[in-house]
Amino acid sequence: MTSRNGRQTEKEVYQYDAPWPVYAMDWSKATTEKEGYRLALGSFMEEHTNKLQVVTRGDLAALDEMERTRRDYYDPAKYEQDFVPLAEVDSYYPITKILWEPRKNARDSDILVSSSDYLRVWELSDSPSRHDNSISSRRSYNEPLRQTLVKRSELVNVKQSDFCAPLTSFDWNEVDPSLIVTASIDTTCTVWNVETGQAKTQLIAHDRDVYDVAFMHGTADIFASVGADGSVRLFDLRSLEHSTILYEAPPASTSPSATSNFASVISDGSQPLLRLQFNRINHDLLATFRMDSDTVQILDIRYPSAPVAELTRSHRSNVNCFSWSPTHPGHICTGGDDSQVLVWDISNKSQAPGNDTTYNGSTRHGRQPHQRDRQQQQTNHGPILRYVADSEINSLSWSQSLPRWIAVGFGRTVQALRV
Known part of the structure; x- marks a missing residue:
């Protein structure tokens, strides 16, 4: 048309x-x-x-x-x-x-x-x-x-050998775009000056592999990281001799399942934390999730140790990715192995049953999704928008400049969804 x-x-x-x-x-x-x-x-x-x-x-x-x-x-x-x-x-x-x-x-x-x-x-x-x-x-x-x-x-920051440990993630500072921080499987985080190509500082951030790192929005100095040791750690470039442990995941399950055994081996008993992202508007909030988990933890750096909210009982399998809204402080999108893309409103803590909007349907070859319909809500923190793709969701990106659009990746397919 x-x-x-x-x-x-x-x-x-x-x-x-x-x-x-x-x-x-x-x-x-x-x-x-x-x-x-x-x-x-x-x-x-x-x-x-x-x-x-x-x-x-x-x-x-x-x-x-x-x-x-x-x-x-x-x-x-x-x-x-x-x-x-x-x-x-x-x-x-x-x-x-x-x-x-x-x-x-x-x-x-x-x-x-x-x-x-x-x-x-x-x-x-x-x-x-x-x-x-x-x-x-x-x-x-x-x-x-x-x-x-x-x-x-x-x-490249190789000082004592020719070996360069793979980078698991990085983040670009929006207040000072000359700064990038990287995470690596060698337990370190490195802060780079992208304009000069030189490393400003490197620190041992965790006891085991570091899986993700993110700058706190609105600052050029504060960043956080997560890793296989199951902790969220907060760093300040102005005082790198100290760090704050914001959250520690509970011990890994002792069940004999292959996934739990793998998590226990790589983390030495803790549940590894895989991803981390700060809220773009409420800078004190950040999101994370554990390996082999269907739940996302929302943390507030002012109140460490325990999540202020958990997004749970809606994904039917492991969460793989998330992305905060660029315009709404309470909206976050999650994707998982259950092929679901869910948009949550964490600011609406008293959401009444029956207010969950469902957005289903195949969209292969340009077909439009089904009409949005109502679905009985089981939890107070249920999603406000739901989309079902054709296979497991591996990646998400909520556009900052065009906030009506969320890109989702599954298999070889990328879809841009209008929200």
Whole structure:
């Protein structure tokens, strides 16, 4: 369906089927619609060459081509694909995380950072032929690599050996975009100056592997980390000789199941904590979850030791990912092995039964989800929005610049859901 000006009306779901399993994912931070609908995607293949790719909505790509070539019409065939690739580059190791720069720079290019064996800085820029308007140089938008990803630097901190421990995650400071903090399986966190490519400081953050790290929003100095030892630890760059343990997961189960035994072995008896993210608006709140758990813990740094809320009894299998809303202090989205994407409102503690909105249905090949319907709520902290995908949810990204959209990744499929 198109509007009178040739623009497609927005759909509820846009879908991209990648040629490889998708794991890392992030929306562009650009504020314009044309640039804001870009997604950076990273593959996760253990035995093959991995990929870093940037895609954008197909209808916006078609309009961009119309403007670039100064034509007064558009090609309806450009609307056949919800997303089209803009650029792609090889990465030997699986990509554990991707982030666009917090603020768009003044140049015509964008900066992205990816983590795997090293931290790599990429520049997304126009291909040389992009600004050439001669008839012979015009290219169809269906042709790949309209833009290029150029590696600008590798951030490596190897002092005593050639071994570099893999990076499990990182975070980019939005108050001071020169700062990036990384987490590694060697128990350390490293703070980098991304502009100079130099490590500012490295500290032993946990007793075992560090799985995730995040800056507290609104500050350039405070960050937290989680890891295999089952703790959430808070650090201040102004006083690194001290740290605060905000939360410790209870001991791992002694049941003979394979998953519980694995968790016990890697954590020395604690339940490992896998992910961490600070609330974007209420800076005192952060979310985390344990390995092999269907529950998300909400912590308040002012009241350590115990969660102030738990999101439970709605996921029917392990939680894998979450993402806080960029505009609402109480909204958080979670995804898990049960193929569910749930949006919760943690500020609505007295939610009455029957107020849960359900959002189900297959969306393969552009089909729209079923109508939203009502479902009896079993807990006070039940989700306010529910979406069911075709397989396990591996990644989530709630767009900061276009907060109506949440990107979800499962298998080789990426879907942008309008909320």
